[in-house]
Amino acid sequence: MTAWHLSGVVLPGTEPTDLWISDGVISAEPPGDAQTLARDVWIMPGLVDAHCHVGLAAGGAVDRATAEQQAITDRDSGVLLIRDAGAPVDTHWVDDRADLPRIIRAGRHIAVHKRYIRNYAVEIDPEDLVSQVEHEARAGDGWVKLVGDWIDRSVGDLRPLWPADVTEQAINRAHELGARVTAHCFGEESVAELVAAGIDCIEHGTGLSGEVMEQMAARGVGLVPTMTNLEYFPDFAAAGEAKFPTYAAHMRALHATRFDVLGAACEAGVPIYAGTDAGGRLRHGRIAEEAELLATLGGNEFALGAISWRARHWLGAESLTAGAPADLVVYNADPREHIAVLHHPRLVVLRGQPV
Ligand SMILES: [Zn+2]
CATH class of the missing domain: 2.30.40.10 (Urease, subunit C, domain 1)
Known part of the structure; x- marks a missing residue:
């Protein structure tokens, strides 16, 4: 060599x-x-995309050649460590490829039946959450990903997917198995419940209150806002407008306050890391755009730590x-x-x- x-x-x-x-x-x-x-x-030090999906595209799972191209696109943008925040296919074959980024996986997204994007998550009844968390903790590389909230069509607004006592049991079980837990949270209720239940990280976090930020900062609960993804909230709102006007207004309000809320979280000392949410509907290779948006919260050095050395340390990787x-x-x-x-x-x- x-x-x-x-x-x-x-x-x-x-x-x-x-x-x-x-x-x-x-x-x-x-x-x-x-x-x-x-x-x-x-x-x-090699860049980190802490919320990325390799093996996932808009319609769900992709074939190996497409997943490989996603990983190459990330690598060429400088991303050499990915925390995969949920993939419907097993990508452990990437680990045998010296030319592809390192991936820390969260197994599959866990959601309740019909309460997330079709073909992405394993969809279960809430009472099966603990056993599904056990399964995903063993399938992944130290992380488990929950869908914390999504539109509930029966009420026409964002609602938590899980009863609070069930998530607490599930998070405790993941911790017993040595896994950390993170969750997709757009709204206010889910993030408050999950932080109270002892979760390790929050994705998006647009519904954070000052009180919840203080709890996260005190306990070192991570936040991966995926700022480039939040730019699409008005599209979610428009898509739901006709049938679910309350939901649409809620998404627009979360969008309107995103810089204030995340800036306050940064100021409160919540550890913030970069994630592009690539895969799904969003293309890979956008870490530079994410860094530019993170810099608006806490400056350039803050953003660079969030895409590199701070995120590496958090995920157990050396610089x-x-x-x-x-x-x-x-x-x-x-x-x-x-x-x-x-x-x-x-x-x-x-x-x-x-x-
Ligand atoms: Zn995602």
Whole structure:
């Protein structure tokens, strides 16, 4: 395996340094025969998309060739670690491919019958939640994904899917099995109930109250707002308008307040991480757009941590210290000053090899 050398600023640091790669990992010592890959550059620990779906498209499950292309598109945007937030197919075959990003899976989305997008989730009765969580905890890589709320057509508005006592039992069971739990929450009720029940992370979180933010900050409950996805709330509203005007108005209100709510969560100290919600209806490879929107909440350095070193630490992945896997992205300018440079990685190195 070729040994490599780069010289530049390794974020979040500020001083230029030499980075050596040998046998796929960061080397503390210069290897004898290293070839220089780049000089005078800015280097980020491999980017993280913490809410992404590989193996899922608008109609549900996709074939292996399509899933492979999704993973390649993410990789080429600099995303080298994915937390898959629910896929209807098993993508563990990706783990045998040195050229594809690392994936931490949540198994399948868990929803109640007819209470989520068709063909995405495993749909169950609420009383079967604990046993389904056991199944998904074993099928995934340390995460379980619940659909926390969705439109209830009988009331014409967003409603939680699960009785609060059932989710608490399910979250406790996941924790016993060593898995963390996250949930899709658009509205106010579901997120309050799930945080009270001891959940580990919230997806979207547009219905967060000040009180719930304080609880999340105190307990270190993660928040992955998927800001590029929230831009589509008016489309959800328009699609439901004729039959469900209350729901449509609710979605528009959540959309209108999204920057205020998420900005307040950031200020309250809720740990926020980047997720594009790629797969489903949304295309892959949008981490730069997500970072630009996150930067509006807490600045460029905050957004860069949310797509890289902070998210890596949260998911148990190392950054660019000696002995760590050499997963990194190289830029021609400092993304702290020019966040738009994220759209144009100069070089992506995965497992110590340029891709
Ligand atoms: Zn999603």
